[in-house]
Each structure stands twice: as C-alpha cells, then as structure tokens.
Amino acid sequence: GGRMVAAFTDAERVEGLTDEFPSISVAAYNGANTVLSGPAQDLEAAIAGLTAAGVRCDWLDTSHAFHSALLDPILDEFEAYANRFTFGAPQR
Structure with a gap:
C-alpha cells in the first residue's frame, strides 16, 4: 500500500x-506543504532529516500511496473501467 506524508x-x-x-x-x-508518496520505509527515511531539522511532517490517513509508482499495477x-464511460466537457 505505501503511505503519504x-x-x-x-x-x-x-x-x-x-x-x-x-x-x-x-x-x-x-502551497504550505508538499506531499510525498511511496513505500513507508523509504518515506520514513526520507523525512527523518526534515523532522530532525524541525520541519513539521504530517502523515496522511490514506489507504495507499496515491500519485506514486506503487499504483502503476x-x-x-483502471483505464479499462474508465473507458466504459463517456466524458463531456466541464460545464460551469
């Protein structure tokens, strides 16, 4: 699943x-923050330096590491499912 922070x-x-x-x-x-996504162990290692430097890092309550390569499989x-629908231009 992975995590997000x-x-x-x-x-x-x-x-x-x-x-x-x-x-x-x-x-x-x-704006105020940048969200990272990926394997939990790698994220923990990546943000260790940030938190040690006093940077606030908030773990997000998500089921998966959305917007990351972990979702590639x-x-x-998903594309096959989405192709079952006809999408129109956005309306105001």
Whole structure:
C-alpha cells in the first residue's frame, strides 16, 4: 500500500528527497506543504532529516500511496473501467 506524508517546507527541499530516494514521488504541491508518496520505509527515511531539522511532517490517513509508482499495477484495469464511460466537457 505505501503511505503519504505532508512536509511543511519549501518544495525544492522536498523535491531533493526524490533524488536520494527514487522510490518516492511528489504527490501534490499544496502551497504550505508538499506531499510525498511511496513505500513507508523509504518515506520514513526520507523525512527523518526534515523532522530532525524541525520541519513539521504530517502523515496522511490514506489507504495507499496515491500519485506514486506503487499504483502503476492497477493502471490498465483502471483505464479499462474508465473507458466504459463517456466524458463531456466541464460545464460551469
């Protein structure tokens, strides 16, 4: 399943962690925080330095590591399911 964590520091600092830990991904840029997603052990190791430096890191209560490569195995099935629907242009 993996996990997700919000790091309350500048995005560049968080992005740098993905170089050191290629199994994790930036899942979202939320202004005040940047969300990382990936295997739990790798995330824990990645944010250890941030928390030691006093950076607030909040674990998200999610069932999976959404927006990460851990979900790649379900993409074909998801695409097949989504293709059963006709999507229209957004309306105001």
